[in-house]
Amino acid sequence: MRKLLYGISATVACGLWASSCSDSCSDNQNALPLAGFYDSGGPAELVTIDSLEVIGVDTPSDSALSPASESKNQVSLPFRIDSDTTRYVFIDRHEGSGLRDTVTFIYTRTPHLVNKECGVSYIFDIRSITSQGIFIDSVTCPNGFINNANTQNLNIYFDVMSAPV
């Protein structure tokens, strides 16, 4: 009898605890790709890049996504939602260098009802990633897709000898 009461109490407590964790969306409400910077020849640790400007290609306002004045080891790269291709230009502004690398993402978009709290967002299934330039060695998407999870899901490997570190 006593064990049964303990079991019932524990079940109710666990249920309350589990339910209390799902009141708000702990992830992004939109799928937002987050790219981390790595040294192509070094350990798997984030590296900080100075004087790097990131601009989307064909943006309506030609505004920089990330200005060169900020040192950064990560950058968010929102994808276009009315096209299956997104291009970004990475510009080295170190001492007026002006070197440009272009990264192209090609993907498919699938609308996805995550849950009641997070709503509907896209899942981007990556079909290909290409980079053109000098200081970006390669770009990878380890999972092969990008959803609304609030994690880093793109890796950009810089050639440190050429990059504005």
Add this chain to the structure above:
Amino acid sequence: MKKLLIILFGLMVYATAYAQNDSTTVVDEILPDSTTLTQRAHAGPKTTPVDVDDNKPRVIMHYYDKHGNPLNEPVMFLASLDTVTKVKSKPVYPTYNGVNVGLNFGDLIFMAFGQKHASFDVWANVSLWNWLFPTLECGLGYINDTPDKMNYTYKSGPSMYAKIGFNYNFLYKSNPAYQFFVGFRAGFSNFKYDVTDIRINSEYWEESQNLSLTGLKSTCWYGEVLAPAGQDSESLLAGMVSEMALQVQRVKRPPEPADIRARLRLNLTVCGKRVGHLDDTGSEKAGTHRRRIAAEVTRLQGYDQPLDPVS
């Protein structure tokens, strides 16, 4: 001879006089004062003094019992029977104690106040020892809701659901009219739904898209716990969706005529949640689940004569 008689008479007189003189002396020695017998005859009845022990406990006689009823004769002690017995945990009601059937239509009230979802069901349970109540519920659910600050509208037509479980009544030895129980349910539902008015924006690219996903299907298994709660618990679980169900319950008990009860049930639902993934074909993968905790307070109304335990 004549002299002899005179001598005997003289002895008798002397003896009498001597006897009277001797008794007077004894009385004088007993009495502290020197009053005469004649005077003491007028003082009152003769008393015999006794010793009094002040330390001796007083004896209290009881002329009435503990209920105030007079006794046939006074007694020194009132004995009381020891009526305390060990409490038995066994149920006092028979194995089969009746069938309860109910109709849940309380969401009509909440829909009138703006609630965007509702469920209506019929349920039945069997009272076993007034302790365990195996329960079966079948009903229809409906929703047409656009959550606040969200980018979609969720619609579902009348969709069937079924739940099976049991209630555990903590007051199983008390009057069946009053129950304090915890219930467990396993639920199942297979339904179609639409997600419309989807709005996805990209501020950086200044793009916006409006989408709709229609004809989606889902199979849902979920668990439910019904727990009694008071006002404190209600405030503790603030933000939960609440449901109120008015139920009419028909109770049949073999030894007694059927009677009608009206039951007011308050369900507090915690974080009803559905999780699903949309694949390319637009169908929702199995794995959708729903967690729900409901707190239930039961009050009985219109129940004038409590049911006595079946002996």
